Amino acid sequence: MAGSNRQAAEVLHNAVIQAHGALQARTPLVQCITNVVSSNYMANILLAAGASPAMVDNTQEAGLFAGVADALLINLGTPTDSQVESMRLAAAAAQQAGKPWVLDPIGAGGLPWRGAIALELLQHRPTTIRGNPSEIKGLSGLGSGARGMDSSDEPESAVPAALELLRHCRTVGASGAVDHLVGHYEERPTLIRVYGGSCLQPRVTATGCALGALVAAYQAVAEPLVATVAAHASFAIAGKLAAERHAAPGSFAVAFIDELYALDEARIQQHLRIDVTSLVSPP
Amino acid sequence: MAGSNRQAAEVLHNAVIQAHGALQARTPLVQCITNVVSSNYMANILLAAGASPAMVDNTQEAGLFAGVADALLINLGTPTDSQVESMRLAAAAAQQAGKPWVLDPIGAGGLPWRGAIALELLQHRPTTIRGNPSEIKGLSGLGSGARGMDSSDEPESAVPAALELLRHCRTVGASGAVDHLVGHYEERPTLIRVYGGSCLQPRVTATGCALGALVAAYQAVAEPLVATVAAHASFAIAGKLAAERHAAPGSFAVAFIDELYALDEARIQQHLRIDVTSLVSPP
């Protein structure tokens, strides 16, 4: 790895503020094909952050809607046969229409059936792949499977896998105590670390799922790397501020929504903490 | 339009208080065939308000249960093939058994497939149709489709469409900053406006869906127009009171449930704000 790139961090810092303003101004319509555990929380997170959610996941409408929506999220959390067919239709339609879309490969790596679906969906070239480190490693073929839905790996360990996955997409996010995001900055593969959040976040279900949806929302209003950073930064700041006021997961989850809603330029200025590192491409 | 009818407003004001008491006394069993985003929040809203929810939506039981329940809600938010079949069975069974039922045509107008399902269900004569203005206009054939699930129209603009839909049902509710409800009062088509609520309500997902379920609950204990007003009034009052204490959507949503639970005669007396206007029928 090369050293830290302070100029790039500053550029991205300002771009995140711009992206946040653009999200508020444009209220992008985000189609979510997602798991049953996450749907309510995800919709509330999108509404709090300034986007408009639509959980259209039936086979009759999924493809049509992907052409209408501003962005698409596909989350493999609790796939039904019908949802899987909708994922195929929607991913193809988004690709066809040039709409950004995000793949959240929940459980891929640990579970072969959904792992194969995730791999198949890569042909439609997601804009971003977001997951926990175990999922990123599993999807890239560089990791052993996790046991459940929670990650047993550190985000840093998923960076090689994330770089590998850049063949299929524009950015990859491996979430954790420090989020590790990779993409290209000035045409060089680059790692961005996002600091913040709270140890309570993993105690609230569907936090990662909702983050994937917010990445999709930002993809509708900013270029891929900025969008990926902006979504993760929003969660890191809201999580940090919510944890300053609440020490248990029930009230934290409520405050987290409130903090996302209250996010503004001043708070981003004050609390955003990222660093940027140029990387060598995988051979 | 004719002028405001103050006497009717007073009659309805008292009838809403009576309906609220009847709901507490009888705890009606409300079958909900609804979207995955709303199911938890809707059940909690019904429980807080004094009703008993049952989300029976499989084809094996939906028709049977509609004959047992006191009221039925059908919400088209995230329809699966199986749910659509259950909607047909339950609507037919409710009609057969003379049970009240509410149609919430989420996304109808903007999405042809579900629009056709909503039109088909009208043959079973719902007691009430509740939606946002775009949905009401879309279902009546008088509006262009909305882009997503959120309305782009003002409730007032949906009144002609609502009157048109009275051919199929007893009352129609178009929700918004000021809810616009139509039905017959003393055999004349009548518009009731319900004031209150909060601008945070659209920032909490499934608020409209839960309102549809509460309309169904009230239909089990009051006549159609009163029930429709009572449900909307409950939401308007709870929303207004919750927003006085909370300024962000996470904590607002929690307080909204608390305020619905705390609603009583005194609070209705103090906070209910409606006006009633006699209308000319559509030609």
Added chain:
Amino acid sequence: MAGSNRQAAEVLHNAVIQAHGALQARTPLVQCITNVVSSNYMANILLAAGASPAMVDNTQEAGLFAGVADALLINLGTPTDSQVESMRLAAAAAQQAGKPWVLDPIGAGGLPWRGAIALELLQHRPTTIRGNPSEIKGLSGLGSGARGMDSSDEPESAVPAALELLRHCRTVGASGAVDHLVGHYEERPTLIRVYGGSCLQPRVTATGCALGALVAAYQAVAEPLVATVAAHASFAIAGKLAAERHAAPGSFAVAFIDELYALDEARIQQHLRIDVTSLVSPP
């Protein structure tokens, strides 16, 4: 019935504290095949209590995952055809692998179709059957059906039915204002009453469902009777403490999660209230 057994109560009291510590230490992976209303709340309850939820309920993965997970919950709240098939596969796989599993027969008794499914699943010998009194009576064949999903019976009235069901499982829990649990203590059929909770608990949807999942989590770290008592005791204590701070169901539900998260040895010591009674077996 024989008299109260104070020594047994003391033994169980200490065993509950040990089980709580073991849950925190081992974070068991709990597969949940559950209804759509409960999934988010259930996952948050498991995370708050110290377990790791995974809602794997598709036919492709349900059986495989039951062999991997530490425990399984099957809840009949809103069964789809596909979920029912997954329940069969997962229950068989759990039995085969010697993993504990919990059956929550929501609505069994009142609804013949799911009643038959629940009876069929008994062949795979659940570790625990948990339900409201009407469901326990319905499943045992000793009760008339309830009308909706809420119980119309007192827990005490379900004790004969619970004893009857011990032919199929190790413990049975009938939840209510005072939970009535039956199982074998020193090889004698025994009734344990768990005191606590709050009258607000029935006003929060999926509380019973989430309790079933927590019973499954505890089955992974303690023997069946202790696990059943530990889960019910956790809910009784958290409910009591949450109700001391909140008087309405929205804020109570949030505080309930916080209290489960905050549960520790000192709080169990201070607030656990159970009594133990030896029973005569059914003839």
